[in-house]
Structures are given as structure tokens and as C-alpha cells.
Amino acid sequence: MSDHEYIPKSKFGKWFNDRLPLLTLTNHLTDYPTPKNLNYWWTFGGILTFCLIAQIVTGLTLAMHYIAHADLAFESVEHIMRDVNYGWLIRYIHSNGSSMFFLAVYIHIFRSMFYGSYKSPREIIWIIGIIIYVLMMAAAFMGYVLPWGQMSFWGATVITNLFSAIPLVGEGIVTWLWGGYSVDNPTLTRFFALHYLIPFLILGLVVLHIWALHIPGNNNPIGIDVKKPSKDTIPFHPYIVIKDAFALLMFVLVFAFFVFYSPNILGHADNYIEANPLVTPTHIVPEWYLLPFYAILRSIPDKLMGVVAMLSAILVLAALPWLDTSKIRSAVFRPLYKQFFWILLIDVITLGYVGAMPAEGLYLLVARVATGYYFLHFLVILPVLGFKERTMPLPLSISEPVLSGSTNLSKESLN
Amino acid sequence: MSDKKTNRRDFLFTATYALGAVGVGAVIWPLVDQMNPDASVKALASTEVDVSSVQPGKTITVLWRGKPVFIKRRTPEEISEARAVKLEDLKDPQKDEDRAKNPEWLVMVGVCTHLGCVPLNDKGDYKGWFCPCHGSHYDTSGRIRKGPAPTNMEIPKYEFVNSSTIKIG
Numbered sequence: 296m297s298d299h300e301y302i303p304k305s306k307f308g309k310w311f312n313d314r315l316p317l318l319t320l321t322n323h324l325t326d327y328p329t330p331k332n333l334n335y336w337w338t339f340g341g342i343l344t345f346c347l348i349a350q351i352v353t354g355l356t357l358a359m360h361y362i363a364h365a366d367l368a369f370e371s372v373e374h375i376m377r378d379v380n381y382g383w384l385i386r387y388i389h390s391n392g393s394s395m396f397f398l399a400v401y402i403h404i405f406r407s408m409f410y411g412s413y414k415s416p417r418e419i420i421w422i423i424g425i426i427i428y429v430l431m432m433a434a435a436f437m438g439y440v441l442p443w444g445q446m447s448f449w450g451a452t453v454i455t456n457l458f459s460a461i462p463l464v465g466e467g468i469v470t471w472l473w474g475g476y477s478v479d480n481p482t483l484t485r486f487f488a489l490h491y492l493i494p495f496l497i498l499g500l501v502v503l504h505i506w507a508l509h510i511p512g513n514n515n516p517i518g519i520d521v522k523k524p525s526k527d528t529i530p531f532h533p534y535i536v537i538k539d540a541f542a543l544l545m546f547v548l549v550f551a552f553f554v555f556y557s558p559n560i561l562g563h564a565d566n567y568i569e570a571n572p573l574v575t576p577t578h579i580v581p582e583w584y585l586l587p588f589y590a591i592l593r594s595i596p597d598k599l600m601g602v603v604a605m606l607s608a609i610l611v612l613a614a615l616p617w618l619d620t621s622k623i624r625s626a627v628f629r630p631l632y633k634q635f636f637w638i639l640l641i642d643v644i645t646l647g648y649v650g651a652m653p654a655e656g657l658y659l660l661v662a663r664v665a666t667g668y669y670f671l672h673f674l675v676i677l678p679v680l681g682f683k684e685r686t687m688p689l690p691l692s693i694s695e696p697v698l699s700g701s702t703n704l705s706k707e708s709l710n
Numbered sequence: 711m712s713d714k715k716t717n718r719r720d721f722l723f724t725a726t727y728a729l730g731a732v733g734v735g736a737v738i739w740p741l742v743d744q745m746n747p748d749a750s751v752k753a754l755a756s757t758e759v760d761v762s763s764v765q766p767g768k769t770i771t772v773l774w775r776g777k778p779v780f781i782k783r784r785t786p787e788e789i790s791e792a793r794a795v796k797l798e799d800l801k802d803p804q805k806d807e808d809r810a811k812n813p814e815w816l817v818m819v820g821v822c823t824h825l826g827c828v829p830l831n832d833k834g835d836y837k838g839w840f841c842p843c844h845g846s847h848y849d850t851s852g853r854i855r856k857g858p859a860p861t862n863m864e865i866p867k868y869e870f871v872n873s874s875t876i877k878i879g
Contacts, residue, residue: 449827453843456826471742475751477776485745573771573778575827577842593844598824598860654845 323509328528329535330515332693336406337513338542339399340505345543346396347501351494353389354438361441363487365480368443369569387558393435394561395550397584400428408615409636411624412514418616420507425613427500432585432609434493437486439582444566449579451478451486457592460602477572518625519689527693580651587643590650591669594662604666611673618673620681628687632680639672751775756879758871761815769831771820774878778820778828779866780839781876784850789813791837792851802861806851809865817868817876818852824859839863 301322303309312318360379362371375382404424407413413421440451455472459465474481512523521527529535553561561583565576581589591608595601611618626633642665649662757774761781764770769782784792792806793813810816820839822829827843834840834847836855841848846857853862868878 449843453825453827456824459826471746473747474745475747475776479751479776481745481748481751572773572776573828575842579827579843593858596858598858601858 325530325532327509327531328512328523328525329531330513330521330693331527331529331534332515332517333513333535333538334516335538335542336402336409337515338539339403339406341539342399342543342546343396343403344501345546346392346399347494347497350389350392350396351498353385353392354491354494356385357389358491361487363441363484365443365483365570368441368483372442384554387554391550391553391558391561393438394553394582394584395546396431397435399546400431401584404428404612405640408639409626409633410514410516411518411619411621411626413616414619414622414624415616416511417508417514420504421616422613423500423504423507425609427497427504428612429609430493430497430500434490434497435582435584437490437493439566440483440486441490442566443483443570445568445570445574445576446563446566446579448478448570448572449575450581451482453579454581455482457602457605460599462599479572514624515693516625517627517690517693518623519691519693521693578653583647583651586648586650587646588650590646590662591666593650593654594659594666608666608669611670615673615677619677621684621686622681623686623689628689629680629684630687631684635672635676635680639669642668642672756877758875758877760875762874766814771828772878774819774866779878780816780818780820780831780852780863782816782831784810784814784816788837788850792849792853795849795851795853799855801854804851804853804862806853809851809853809862812870815876816850816852817866817878819864819866821863822846822859823854823861823863824857829863 301312301319303312303318308318357375360371360375360382362368372386375386377383379385407421407424436450436454440447455469455478458472459469461468470476472482473479474485512521512528515521524530563580565579580586588605588608592601592605595604621629621632623629626636645661646665646669649658649665652658654662754775757772757779759770759772759781761770761783764781764783766783767785767788769780771778771780773779789806789810792810795806797803797805806813809818820828822841822843824841824844824846827841829839829841829846829848831839834856836847836849838850838852838855839848840846841857841859844858846859847855848859848863849855851862852865854860866878868876871877
């Protein structure tokens with residue numbers, strides 16, 4: 296919260312604010328001191344908020360026409376596409392919206408990794424973010440099941456069967472999740488209920504995420520602590536608001552391209568075939584945003600260990616603030632970490648690519664090497680690097696390198 | 711006031727917490743158990759299948775409890791191949807004699823034990839089944855030979871009602 300006590304000007308405002316300090320909150324949000332050197336990678340928080348709201352609004356309207364029943368779901372989705380006024384638009388925004396949401400969240404996560412935003416004192420922000428990310432995956436998976444196409448059905452079968460890898464109680468858990476002896480109507484109805492619930496859980500966590508952010512304030516491309524408010528900060532409104540709005544506009548252009556010009560390019564043709572429990576599609580793959588983890592699952596030739604590796608790949612992220620032992624936040628001042636960051640990014644994209652390919656021959660070999668490197672990065676390279684790396688000297692303030700023309704900074708940090 | 715001695719108040723606290731925990735558990739259990747298979751799902755427990763038209767070497771697939779069940783009429787070569795396999799070569803050792811009471815008929819749940827896909831007939835390195843999802847190979851007895859699946863395909867409870875009808879479940 297800002298240091299000064301806010302007093303509304305109007306008499307009614309003062310009366311209201313004494314009873315519920317909403318105006319104090321609004322004032323905090325507009326005056327919120329923000330580092331003046333934030334670049335466009337910092338606009339994805341706002342973009343993600345937009346994505347969440349867009350998913351909730353389109354999801355709510357779709358739910359007015361969708362029927363969660365194994366015999367009717369597939370038809371009701373086609374009904375939305377063909378008969379409901381603007382149904383095609385709302386559904387395409389919703390289905391492509393999930394891809395856009397994940398695109399933005401991956402940029403947001405990798406931005407945190409590059410600039411060390413997860414480090415002290417921002418660990419809780421990071422962990423809440425990871426929980427949001429896991430919930431997003433759950434919501435996306437369950438949403439993909441609702442149209443009750445072939446990919447829906449078999450995706451649901453494969454993912455729920457992951458739990459059967461748990462020793463002793465696994466089979467019981469899977470039967471419990473299904474509400475039967477296979478994925479069927481009871482599974483569909485509960486997935487619909489949970490798919491409706493999770494976005495609101497995410498919304499609540501987003502509030503906590505932002506609350507936790509507003510305690511220390513934003514990290515910045517240089518990654519040094521900023522005195523606030525000072526000449527190193529600018530108020531959130533109007534400076535950051537206008538920058539976020541411009542970035543959002545650019546993002547919506549990309550979004551609109553997918554919705555209007557290639558609404559099915561990120562989907563899978565098999566999902567326009569109604570679910571058939573007797574035939575598995577010859578090549579089943581999850582949506583693109585889950586492919587890296589799918590590749591890790593398939594790279595291990597043992598059922599339980601494959602599942603353990605896949606879950607560990609996600610959970611290891613939560614431990615990142617403690618695995619990265621370096622005190623320097625920004626990769627700008629960490630010449631070695633910067634290189635490992637890009638290698639990790641290539642590694643994850645490689646995993647995503649092989650995850651979409653059949654698990655055999657060279658693809659399998661590449662998947663295994665990339666899986667090994669993924670864990671090597673987090674469990675060995677990052678902890679060791681903090682002790683071995685020779686970092687570059689940090690400037691004293693955000694303004695210093697600009698005012699003194701210091702050569703301490705590489706070009707990109709001056710953006 | 712003595713620090714260590716337990717008194718009536720400690721007893722009351724403990725008793726209250728214990729009773730509270732039982733109460734919370736009693737409320738949560740129905741909410742958890744409602745997700746388990748309901749009475750109507752359990753009622754669909756058995757299926758009868760007429761197999762008189764199945765030719766040797768062919769497989770039919772029927773739906774039982776929402777899952778595919780393979781009924782394969784095996785050829786003599788397939789039977790002898792399945793029976794010739796040494797138990798040491800198997801990941802989940804099981805004799806073919808134990809899997810097919812009547813060697814001509816192999817009845818099993820057509821679900822890959824890895825992650826639940828339906829394997830393809832007459833495919834794979836062991837001429838039995840091949841799962842397209844993650845590449846598990848099964849032999850002519852439905853036993854796992856290669857790939858990530860941990861166990862053989864499941865044999866359901868079944869019986870021959872007469873020479874041409876199988877009752878599954």
C-alpha cells in the first residue's frame with residue numbers, strides 16, 4: 296500500500312470510504328509506483344488477465360447452449376457452431392482463447408526466468424503463479440473433453456489413466472474419477488462442473504498473485520531493488536496502463552488472426568468425429584501447450600516412472616526460487632545463465648516438437664536427451680551456477696547507467 | 711498453574727477435536743463417494759455374446775461396461791505360438807493355458823494396460839496387438855512383450871453359456 300493516507304475529496308466519497316475503503320484501493324492501484332524501465336515482456340500480466348476474463352465470458356455464454364451429456368454433447372457443439380447466433384464466433388474465441396492464454400502464460404513464465412523475478416522477496420508470487428498454471432492445465436484438459444469428440448474421449452482416457460500408475464490404490468482412484476468402468480457420461484458431467492469451477496479458483500488466485508506482487512513491487516529488467524516512490528518509478532496510471540493497453544491491442548491482433556483466419560489450425564481434425572469407445576485414433580496427441588510434458592511422459596519406458604517424471608517436470612518449477620542459488624536476479628548481468636536460459640528454451644521447444652511426433656526411433660532418442668537436459672538444468676546447472684558464475688557489476692539505480700552513460704549494461708536492458 | 715499436568719480442560723479439548731474430526735469426515739464422505747460408480751452403472755455388469763459366426767483367426771469387439779472386449783478365435787498356429795513362449799521372456803509371466811481356458815477362444819478386455827487406449831488387432835512385433843498411443847506390443851495371448859505397458863491385457867470373468875454363446879461378467 297502507498298505510504299500516504301488517502302482521503303477522498305467528496306463528502307460522499309469520504310463517508311463511503313470510511314465504511315469500505317474501496318477508494319483507497321483504487322488510489323493504491325492508480326498511484327502504484329512501477330519501475331520506469333519495464334519493457335514489453337512485462338505487459339503479459341495484463342494480457343493474461345484479459346485472457347482469463349475472455350474465457351470466463353465466452354465460457355459462460357457457451358454454457359447457455361451446451362449440453363453435458365454423452366449422447367448430446369457432440370451435437371450441441373455443432374448446434375452452437377451452426378444454429379446459435381454468433382455461436383461459431385463465441386466458440387472459436389473460447390477454443391483459440393485457451394491457446395492464446397497458454398501462449399501468454401509461457402511468455403510470462405520465461406520472462407520471470409530470464410529476469411529472475413521468482414527470487415527473494417517474490418517467491419510467493421511465483422508459487423501462486425505455478426498453482427495458477429497447474430489449474431490452467433486442468434481447466435484446459437477438461438474443457439477439451441466437453442465436445443465429446445474422438446480426441447476428447449481418448450485424451451480423457453489417457454490422462455485419467457495416469458492415476459492408475461499409483462501403486463495399490465491407482466485403479467480405485469481411476470474408477471472414482473470416471474464414476475464407472477470407463478470414461479462415460481458420469482465423467483463428462485463432472486468434468487463440465489469442474490471446468491466451470493476452476494476459472495473462478497484461478498480468478499481468486501490472480502487476486503492473491505497481484506496482492507503478493509504489490510508488497511515488494513515489480514521486478515525490472517535490471518533486477519535491482521528500486522526505492523519507491525522515487526525518480527526510478529512512475530505511477531501505474533496512466534504510464535503503465537497505456538503501455539499495457541497497446542501491448543494488449545497487438546496481442547488481440549494475433550488472437551483475431553487465429554479466430555477469423557485459421558480457427559482450427561491449433562486443434563485436431565479427429566475431434567470432429569464423435570467419441571467412439573471402440574476405436575482409438577491412430578495418433579493421439581494433446582493440445583500443443585501440453586506437448587513438452589507429454590514428451591517427458593513418453594520418453595520413460597516405465598509406466599509409474601513416466602508419470603512421476605512428468606509431474607516432477609511441473610513441480611520442479613515451484614522449487615525454482617531455491618534451486619537458483621544466484622543472488623543476481625537479471626540474466627543481463629549473468630553471462631553464463633543467459634546462455635543456459637536460451638538452451639532451456641530450445642530444449643522445451645524441442646520437447647514440444649517430439650511430443651507431437653510418434654514415440655519411436657530418433658524422436659524417442661531426442662525426447663530422452665531433452666528430458667534429461669530439462670532436469671539437469673533445474674537440478675544441477677542452476678544450483679551450481681550460482682556459486683561458479685562471475686557476474687557483471689550491478690548499477691546502483693535504474694537511472695544511473697542512463698545518466699552516466701555507463702557501459703555496464705548490454706543493449707537489451709536499455710529497451 | 712502446573713505446566714505438565716493434564717486437566718479436565720485438556721480432556722474436553724481433545725474430545726471436542728476428535729468428535730469434530732469424525733463429524734467432518736462423516737460430512738465429507740458422501741461428497742466423495744457420490745463420484746464412485748452409481749447403481750445404474752453397476753447394474754450393467756454382464757453381456758451375452760453370440761460367437762457362432764466368428765471365423766478362425768478373426769476377432770470381434772464387443773462393449774462391456776463401456777470398455778471394448780476382444781473375442782478372438784485363434785488359429786492352431788497362433789495357439790502353439792502363444793504356448794511355446796518361455797515364461798522367462800515375459801514381463802508379466804502368465805501361461806497361455808491360464809489365460810484361455812478353451813485355447814481356441816481368447817476373451818480379454820481390449821484396453822492397453824498402459825494408459826487405456828484400444829490396441830489394434832494383428833499388429834506389432836509379436837503378431838498379436840499393438841497399441842498406437844505409446845507403442846506397446848502384445849502377443850497372440852494378449853501378453854505384454856515390449857513397450858511401456860506394465861501388465862498383460864486383463865481377462866474378464868466369462869463363461870460359455872452354450873457352445874456358441876459367451877457370457878462376460
